[in-house]
Amino acid sequence: MSSRRVPAPNSALHTTILERASELFAENGYEEVSMRQIAKAAGCSATAIYLFFESKDDLLFTVVEDAFEQFVAAMDAAAASSGSPRDRLAAIGMAYIEFAIARPVDFRLMFIDKPKFLLAPSVRDRAPRLNALAALRNTVGEILDLPPTAPPVLVAADALWGGVHGIAVLHVSRLGFTAERAREAGTLQTRLMSTGLGH
DSSP states (O other): OOOOOOOOTTSHHHHHHHHHHHHHHHHHOGGGOOHHHHHHHHTSOHHHHTTTOSSHHHHHHHHHHHHHHHHHHHHHHHHTSSSOHHHHHHHHHHHHHHHHHHOHHHHHIIIIIOGGGGTSBOTTTSSBGGGGGHHHHHHHHHHHTSOTTSHHHHHHHHHHHHHHHHHHHHHHTTSSOOHHHHHHHHHHHHHHHHHTTOO
């Protein structure tokens, strides 16, 4: 009985598929791109793609995994920065916006076009990717002197996330919301949120 040989994930074709898929997602949007289009751009058959990826979602998640790791690193670095918890809270909010400014295509793929990416387990620790926002909850908990799972902490963290996320979405949506405007709005948003937490 013969068995099908599956190519190694680090093969040249694997890399080419990821590169062409990333380009097509960026140019046309996730929903408008088919596996056949990706295969044509990569110079292979659609069947060949399924030797590496179970589905288009799986392919997308692999494409943006590197960007997600950089997002996590930025959030963690902001949370570990010097200063008071309020200063760190502002840094976390601005790190979120700066990521959207620096990598608008990846931000759109992660947070807008395919948000279930954030609910799926990451390659790094197999925990839901949305857990990357734990730094935000932990810092709010420090300010309020409450556990990060306490209802007031969760509400405050959601409010801050919603504020900076809205600013980031306005920027990546290409509605004339420039990077400078996003930074100015983000600075004000994080300041208002920080001072509004009391204590």
